[in-house]
Amino acid sequence: MKKFSVAIVGGGAAGMVAAIGAKRKGSSVVICEKMPQLGKKILISGSGRCNLCNDDLSAAHYNEAARPLVTSIFSRFGKSDIVDFFNGLGLELYSKDGRVFPMTNQASSVVKVLEMELRRAAIPVELDFEAATIADAAEGFVITSRKGATVQCGTLIMTGGGKTYPALGSDGKAHELARRFGHSIIGPVPSAVPLTARDPLCHLLQGQKIFAGAKAIIGGTIAGSSSGELLFTKYGLSGTAILDISEEVSIAIHRHHSNDVVVSVDMVPFMSEKELTDELVRRLDLQFAGEDFLTGILPNKFSAALASLLERREVPHAVNILKDRRFKISGTRGWNEAEFTCGGVAVNEVDEHTLESKLKKGLYFAGEVLDVQGERGGYNLAWAWASGFVAGVAGG
Numbered sequence: 001m002k003k004f005s006v007a008i009v010g011g012g013a014a015g016m017v018a019a020i021g022a023k024r025k026g027s028s029v030v031i032c033e034k035m036p037q038l039g040k041k042i043l044i045s046g047s048g049r050c051n052l053c054n055d056d057l058s059a060a061h062y063n064e065a066a067r068p069l070v071t072s073i074f075s076r077f078g079k080s081d082i083v084d085f086f087n088g089l090g091l092e093l094y095s096k097d098g099r100v101f102p103m104t105n106q107a108s109s110v111v112k113v114l115e116m117e118l119r120r121a122a123i124p125v126e127l128d129f130e131a132a133t134i135a136d137a138a139e140g141f142v143i144t145s146r147k148g149a150t151v152q153c154g155t156l157i158m159t160g161g162g163k164t165y166p167a168l169g170s171d172g173k174a175h176e177l178a179r180r181f182g183h184s185i186i187g188p189v190p191s192a193v194p195l196t197a198r199d200p201l202c203h204l205l206q207g208q209k210i211f212a213g214a215k216a217i218i219g220g221t222i223a224g225s226s227s228g229e230l231l232f233t234k235y236g237l238s239g240t241a242i243l244d245i246s247e248e249v250s251i252a253i254h255r256h257h258s259n260d261v262v263v264s265v266d267m268v269p270f271m272s273e274k275e276l277t278d279e280l281v282r283r284l285d286l287q288f289a290g291e292d293f294l295t296g297i298l299p300n301k302f303s304a305a306l307a308s309l310l311e312r313r314e315v316p317h318a319v320n321i322l323k324d325r326r327f328k329i330s331g332t333r334g335w336n337e338a339e340f341t342c343g344g345v346a347v348n349e350v351d352e353h354t355l356e357s358k359l360k361k362g363l364y365f366a367g368e369v370l371d372v373q374g375e376r377g378g379y380n381l382a383w384a385w386a387s388g389f390v391a392g393v394a395g396g
Contacts, residue, residue, distance in 0.1 A: 001142070001150045001151070003151075003153070004027075004030045004151065004152070004153045005022075005153065005154050005396070006019075006027045006028070006029045006030075006155045006156075006157065006392075007029075007030050007031075007032060007141070007151050007153035007156050007157070008022075008031045008032065008159055009032050009131050009134075009156065009157070009159065009160055009174070009177070010032075010033065010159035010160035010161060010367070011032075011033030011035070011039065011125065012039055012040075012161055012169070012170075012367065012384070013041070013042055013367060013384035013385060014161075014385070014387055014388035015031055015033070015157075015159035015160075015367070015388065016031070016038060016039060016115075016388070017085075017114070017384070017385050017388035017389045017392065018364075018388040018389065018391050018392035018395075019118065020117055020118065020121060020389070020392065021389040021392025022392040022393065023121045023123055023392075023396070024121075024392075024393070024396070025392075025396030026396070027395075029123050029124075029396070030123070030125070030126060030151060031118070031125045031126065032126045032143060032145070033125060033169070034128070034130035034173075035128070035168065035169040036127050037127070038111065038114075038125065039110075039111040039115075040168040041161070041164075041168050041170065042107055042110055042111050042381075043108060044107070044168070046101065046378075048106070048107050049101055049105045049106070049107060050101065050102055050107035050109075050381070051100065051377065051378040051381065052082075052100055052101065052102065052110060052378055052381045053082050053083070053099075053385070054079070054098055054099055054100060054379055054382060055079065055098045056098055057078055057079045057379070057382055059071045059074070061379050062372060062373060062375075062379065063342070063371070063373040065186075065348075065371060066347050066371060066373065068352060069347045069352050069370075069372065070372060070383065072352040072353060073352075073383075073386050073387050074382075076353075077389045077390050078386070079382070081386070081389075082382060082385050085385070085389070086110075086113065089113040089114065089117050091110065091113045098377065099377055100378055126145075126151065128147070129145045129147075129151075130145055130147075130173070131143050131144070132145060134156065134177055134180070139152075140152065140154035141153055141154075141156045141362070141363075143156070154362060155364065155395040155396070156362060156363050156364070157365070157366060157391050158174055158177065158178060158364065158365045158366070158369055159174075159365075159367045159369060159388060159391075160174025160177070161174060161367060161369060162174075162341025162344055162369065163175075163188050163335050163341050164190065164335055164338045164339060164340060164341050165336065166335055166336070170341070170368070172188060175188065175344060175345070175369065178345050178365070181357065181360045182359045183346065183349055184345070184346040184349060185343070185344065185346070186344060186346055187255045188341050188343035188344060189250040189253075189254040189342050190250055190254075190332050190334055190337075190338030190340075190341070190342070191246060191247040191338060191339070191340040191341065191342040192243045192246060192247070192338060193243065193246045193250060193332045193333055193338035193339070194236065194237065194238035194243070194246070194332065194333040195236050195238070195242055195246060195263065195333070196330050196331045196332065197235075197237060197327040197328060197329050197330060198328075199327050199328070201232070201325070201327075202233060202235070202236050202327070204301075204304075205232035205301060205305050206232055206234040207231075207232070207233075208231070208232045208302075209229055209230065209231050209232075209239065210229075210230055210298065210299065211228065211230070211270070212227065212229075212265050212267055213225070213227045213265070213269040214226050214227070214230060214237075214244075214245055214264070214266070215245070215263065216248045216249050216261070216263055217262045217326075218248065218249070218252045218258060218260065218261050219260050220260070223248040223252070224247070224248040224249075226240070227241055227269055228240035228244065229241060230242060230265065236327070236329070236330075236333075237263060237265075237327060238333075240376070242263070243339070243376060244375070245263070246332065247342050247373065249261055249263070249332070253329070253331060253332065261328070261329045262326045262329060263327045263329055264324050264325070264326050265325045265327065266322075266324065267298060267322050267323070267325060268297060268298065268322050268323065273319055273323055276297075276319050277316070280293075280315045281315055290303065290307060298322075306321070339376070340368070340373060340380055341368050341373075343373075344368065344370045344371040344372070345369055345370045345371060346371055350365055350370065354390065354391070354394035354395075355387060356391075356395070362395075364391040364394065364395045365391065366384070366387040366388045366390070366391040366392075367384040367387055368380065368383075368384065
């Protein structure tokens with residue numbers, strides 16, 4: 001049996017940084033990773049560019065329950081600390097519209113510098129080590145893999161992630177292990193995820209992208225709004241405008257089992273209702289043909305898709321449809337297409353200064369395994385780096 005001061009279960013963003021933080025405290029450290037490679041989810045982040053942080057790490061960009069914890073952790077390892085950390089590893093960064101990227105625009109560069117630091121610090125990595133059981137030991141914990149390998153440690157840091165992209169290692173097993181120590185798990189649901197809607201317009205417009213406004217309406221109440229790219233698909237709606245309101249929708253559908261969820265789409269957010277009304281009246285007066293009625297306002301495909309609407313030539317009705325087209329949402333595209341996990345280990349069960357479990361001494365949590373959900377824009381990776389380093393230093 002191999003013995004270490006600190007064992008990290010999960011070799012993703014939080015896990016690698018936790019290992020480095022603990023090693024810098026002088027502890028003997030090992031990373032136990034179920035996949036054959038470290039940091040596989042980092043490699044696909046930011047469409048392969050790795051949006052690793054944001055210039056504004058205000059807790060307001062995270063779920064309400066997590067904000068006190070997020071504020072505390074960022075006060076210990078915030079934006080400037082994250083930048084200094086990666087600069088110290090030799091990674092140059094730049095900021096665009098508040099989002100921070102590696103100068104190479106390659107997520108592989110981020111993983112590479114982290115792996116280089118692990119090697120430089122002589123931190124061993126146990127790959128293909130899927131933690132099956134974690135048992136109490138006289139001096140900490142014994143972790144046993146599904147293949148029968150064992151590791152003993154004094155301190156255990158859980159960084160096994162949530163449930164997004166299960167093929168890359170995050171499949172919810174970390175939540176199961178946390179539950180065995182008495183921790184409450186806030187029901188995980190997919191977030192930043194495309195939505196499904198059985199609507200003929202989605203089928204007619206599949207593959208079409210527009211700039212649009214979107215509102216999530218749950219039980220008749222607006223729960224979230226966004227604007228950005230909207231993509232019509234054969235199964236429903238996607239694009240950044242949809243991803244940014246999908247958390248509220250996913251919680252309503254998967255956690256609260258609501259069937260009263262709609263998304264209102266403003267297909268022409270660049271025009272007010274009056275401007276659109278005046279323009280459509282003008283086009284009627286000029287006797288625009290039906291197939292040309294929306295030309296110059298929306299892509300050509302829309303005139304055909306909305307033919308029945310345009311045939312009526314009722315301007316108020318047309319304006320209402322174009323500014324407030326409602327899609328009944330039946331579900332989400334699930335874990336294989338979600339960017340983030342919403343839910344996890346309850347944040348009130350960890351120490352806000354160290355991330356140590358309040359229920360089990362020597363057990364720490366960091367990263368997406370906790371019920372900490374940030375917006376798109378580098379917030380979730382920033383949380384992974386910060387919480388990983390704080391837990392590593394505290395547990396080291």
